[in-house]
Amino acid sequence: MIQIYGPAGSSAGRCFWALEEIGAPYEAVPVNMGAKEHKKPEFLRMNPNGKVPVLKDGDVVLWESMAINFYLAEKYKPALLGADLHEKADILKWSFWGLAEYQKPIIDAFIQKVFVPEAHRDHAIIARSLEKIAPLNQLLDQHLSGRTYMVGTSFSLADINVASVAKLCPMIGASLSSFPAIQSWVNRLMERPAALKVAELERK
Secondary structure, rough: EEEEOOOOOOHHHHHHHHHHHHHHEEEOOOOOOOOOOHOHHHHHHOOOOOOOOOHHHEEEEEEEEHHHHHHHHHHHHHHHHHOOHHHHHHHHHHHHHHHHHHHHHHHHHHHHHHHOOHHHHHHHHHHHHHHEEEEEHHHHHHHHHOOOOOOOOOHHHHHHHHHHHHOHHHHHHOOOOOHHHHHHHHHHOOOOHHHEEEEHEEEE
């Protein structure tokens, strides 16, 4: 059985979402981040970076959430990778845009707002992050205008990989009210059974 290490409320969340979408049975292996279990030798043997998520599937051991998701889609549900070469390239493009461009300022602000006590927050980091997020949301909103999904006419890995970041915006004070295409897209995706299951796991 597939094993996924890391809490659903971490960057492993997009992997839980992919696992739920593909429908393959899996085991969620708890990792106590507070107790630094991800820095212990037995974990470092799986991922020398000492970070979650890690996926084990038979003899395959993978780290990095994007690599995990593309592996899962390729092996278990290729439809998530697009209908043709053009769609596959676009799914790669938007997935890596989500990681390289979109995620960093959102996570920088998220860490300050969620994990750092209010008295110790670096408000300069939050302000700089929010300034960077606005034009990225504008770009994404323009792309999604008139579309149901990120690429083509079907739900794909691009939707998982980008929406798993976009859904954090309201939590950090980056309102999506000025970006109606993003807002309606996120709302639709969050009603998918797989996304609802991940939200349930995040609350545990």
